[in-house]
Amino acid sequence: MSTPLELEPGSTSAEPESVLRGEKQIEGRSLGQIAWMRLKRDKVALGGGFFVLFLILMALCAPLIVGLLGHPPDEFHQELVDANLQIPTAPFGGMSWDFLFGVEPVNGRDIFSRIIYGSQISLLIAFLATLLSVVIGTILGVVAGYFGGLVDTIISRSMDIFLAFPLLVFAIALVGVVPDEAFGLKGDSLRIAVIIFIIGFFNWPYIGRIIRGQTLSLREREFVDAARSLGARTPYILLKELLPNLIAPILVYATLLIPTNILFEAGLSFLGVGVQAPRATWGGMLSDAAQWYQIDPWFMVWPGLAIFVTVLAFNLFGDGLRDALDPRSR
Template sequence: MSSPVELEPGGAMAPPEAVLEGAKRIEGRSLGQIAWMRLKRDKVALAGGIFVIFLVVVAILAPVIVGLLGHPPDEFHQELVDANTQIPIGPYGGVSWDFLFGVEPVNGRDLFSRVLYGSQISLLIAFFATLVSVVIGTTLGIIAGYFGGGIDSFISRLMDIFLAFPLLLFAIALVGVIPDQAFGLKGDSLRIAVIVFIIGFFNWPYIGRIVRGQTLSLREREFIDASRSLGARATYILRKDLLPNLIAPILVYATLLIPTNILFEAALSYLGVGVQAPRATWGGMLSDAATWYQIDPWFMIPAGMAIFVTVLAFNLFGDGLRDALDPRTR
């Protein structure tokens, strides 16, 4: 039986089991818990993250929200448009309780509904294009950084070629000539798939360079030498040792790449080579508003503010996440 432990000189005695029981209540924090504590202290980044979650929920539930608060996005309400000037009747583009963001000139379509449905296209393309970039960039970056030599030189020069490529001109040329049906897809589905491929495939060098640089540093660490000395294969080291230590920079850069992809998709739609009308997109709405800004400036405000606030929220959240995961970068 364990001998009792004296808590204070001349004081009461307590068994060691009681002391150990109290010690168990003191628990260490994981790296994820520490990062979450840092992120919670950054109110601006937290607000950005909350808005990003809100935006994703709104995009998913757009049909339900439109059914409750709006009208079908392609439904015409020409009775709300002045027959002579072709602009909405009333101030601020015809804003009312029935049309929260007002209506479009000429046809009177509900801007609130079209902004919500446009968020689906923008976020869908941005998320999947970022996923393609992350997968390709991480794979080639970690291979180049770990193996080095000729493999590293080849992949690095490949990155330089892709970075020098005129992406916007290529996207305009390719998206503008795609057929109506290909690869088992047609219409908007085909255009979305092509845009995702173009953005994701040509943007991977940005994250590839970051992953390569981090891998060059990690491959000289002691735990990598320990895995090699135990006979671990390269595939095991890449998958089990290096990749988990690269999750933080990959996650941070992905949150910063998403708003860039949103802007690129909006630019393609603005130039008329993105998803085609009557499908609602933020860039397409801005393109339509460009011809009306002098007589109906309100037309461009809902879509423009949607892009601005979304990109700002992703950037604020990405900056805060970077500081939380690696406070040395502050």
């Protein structure tokens, strides 16, 4: 039999044996720290995340980058374009130290500068439209899943209607008839606002269905029953008990929804109903390059590559974030 542990004078409890032996105590880790450790092991997802940060910084610092490495995006350099063929005179689309990605046919605008400024439009519309979808989808999904009954039926049938809606056709029709001025906005600002509203408002059912399903599972958990038994009101349960446990699926789906919105905006610009020229957009540049791809393919390569790499980076980061927050989903 071991000798009873004697307490020091003035102490009320015994120290753990590991402390007495000089061993280091094991520190607890939060769910966020555990998820970060898992994410750090996924080098591909981490690379995608760093590239996403690079894109955001590039869009925010577009004037500075263009001032150092390029030329104004709407400045013509027709002296660099063949007068007869209307294509750049230099090889590889006119690429040089002064024009890193070459120049456009006909007018000779700097492709590098227009790619940089085009990232502002794509990321702005994608982020704000995703934010709108997440807010609407989260609110309605939580309400439908928690209350159930008639409320759930109405919201769920609304989701079905929105999911069956021909969004692309509606967007083309609505954006194509946008007036020159409305709601205190005009020009590009009005078109950007309308595109954000269309993409964000009509995409909320996708995240709404996910949040509804998660809420149906969470509302039967012990911590929700405990909150009810202690007299917690419904707003408290929704905001303090359910919403914190929905952060993970919200973040994951938002990172996967952003590239979809980037592609949708590029598609609208490619069809000529998005942000109008001379404002630089990746989809608009692809549309202009479509008629030159046979004799000047470099004009199509750069905007297409920008869209491809951006969407790929968001998808890789979103997949890695999903695995880090919910390893059972692998």
